[in-house]
Amino acid sequence: MRIRTIPSFAAGAAVVLALSSCGSSGSGGSGSADIDDPELQELVTAAQEEGSLTLYGVPDESLLRGVADEFAELYGVQIEPVRLVSADLSQRFSSEADSGQPASDAILLTHSPFYAEALEKEWLTPLTEAGVPDYPDEYPEDYVVEDGDVPLVSLVPTSMVYNTDEVSSEPDSWEDYADPEHKGKLAIADPATSPANLAFWQIMRDEYGDEFLESVAENNPTWHNSAVPGTQAVAAGESTLGHPGVQAIVDNLKEEDAPVEATVPGPTTGPEIALGLTADAQNPNAAKLFAHYILSEEGSTHLAEISNAASPYGLGLDDFQRPEPVSDEQEAEIEELLGAE
Template sequence: MNKITRRSVVLGAAVALAAGLAGCGGGPSAGEGTAEVTDPALKELVAAAREEGTLTLYGIPDEQVLRAVAEKFTELYGVQVRPVRLVSADLAQRFSSEADAKAPASDAILLTYSPFYAEALQKNWLTPLSSAGIPGYPENYPADYLAQDGDVAIVSLVPTSMVYNTDTVTQAPSSWQAYADPRYRGKLAMADPATSPANLAFWHLMRQNYGDDFLRGVAANNPAWQNSAVPGTQAVAAGEFALGHPGVEAIVRNLRESGAPVDTTIPGPTTGPEIGLGLTAGSEHPNAAKLFAHFLLSEEGSGLLAEVSGAGSPYGKGLPQGFERPAAVSPEQAAQLKQLLSSQ
């Protein structure tokens, strides 16, 4: 398959996703739902959410992941979902602009957990989960994944993987050190570490495991630095690059199912972004947002998100051996990583 054809496959998959999203929002029409609700507090919340009828969800997971979760929520509770997929930086900027203007368009957000959440809570842009009145929260949720004193919950753990073109790389690399192998000079597509705290945490982990010379070796291979994982993954799928970073399993799965020669591997210790759930303060559909939070914080909802995204659940599902939760990277360490990698 030549590069033009591969690129057509990649773009065709993206167009199909966009068309599906534009058509109807989240899935089944609003209605009664199939969930059997007996708890009085939850029953009252379900009735209020159905009265509102709709939920607007801003999220960074892949479009098909958002759709799958939205469709299950609608099936259970009869509340329609409009998912809006954005990369982390764009989502944070859009949400902040709307909140600062006191014109929120979202009801809930799924965004990489970062200092953004503390700022948004301090500015009253988010309703603290601990005081939102979500039935069963926080006592039934894994305590290790409660942040900001329970005002934010970590709902997804996304292991960082390596993405590779299966036509160019016939055997999955066995070590992250492949990124520094001279045979891949000019053949790497990588998200700039500065685009995400999780990317910085990954390269910090690589520095701890493989040393500064490994990072210098990566820099010597002249990576094409990207503003997120998406364009790099698409370029690897199209055959423009051999290896990419980071691999996002849900995106790669969609491309592979469309016929693109692309796959992922986790060839050693890894970390990855943690996605937090936030409820938009002053939103148009607060009860639908609280009900969605109840669903996503349940073992059923968390397990569904992990299954469709290829990520891990706070309830212990889906995490690879050797996964480490992302460590905080100081500004000094971030500057050192940028210098060693010669990133933008």
């Protein structure tokens, strides 16, 4: 079954407007951070004069607000978060930047070729030229890309989602996706919707062979355009297993007493969220201060803890395999094997 759930532009715009209207705003305050670096203090003062910044991000809204709350507490500068899925974020950002009217000050987006294009078109400020305190000297060098101009700030492990009313015990292998017991009851994001999804299925090929992907196809998955509708389908009992799982989405549904859980039953990979600073931003100092915060061990660890993700500083990295690029040929083979063409 091939059902692609693609939200309408009007619905997406309504969500964006709702999130924007809920965002914090206003003049900056003193903050609680203990700062002894004159350069950093000068930046904090300039950021407080701007008062706020607009952050476009792909992490769940609750995570963006968790980061925003701590940042405001530390520095007295508000963050107005706008949460979008990767495709919508890159499209919106590109359209605004190309028109010369960027609305964001910073972005948190899954690393992809978009960043190289945005740097080439001067839509983003190269981080090595932005003058962010302590970057790149104190940042883990294995987690910078595009010649150091794009830092990876969060590594999100892919999990399996399951309905606790329909599945008697926690799945202990990715091979459960191929179990005939779940035929017609799989909710899976199309691999082509994300480089991380493609990387995951390539790991599955390496781990279990092509036969595994073919067996998944035989279970007649329902294909979705992101993790959100698939996880919702599992929570509603329309499917028993879902992929990929994002812990923040699962946690939000659990707060509504939905019978859904997530587990990582074997080797996994996942999206690598990267930071970008908007060129010609309306609040460049606030954006630069946010970059300093999210690239610090304190900010990075806080994001990892509230999102159950991994930090470049080491937290949660033990079971995470960095996603490897998947060639066009491999992508075509994965799509064919899974029946997702």
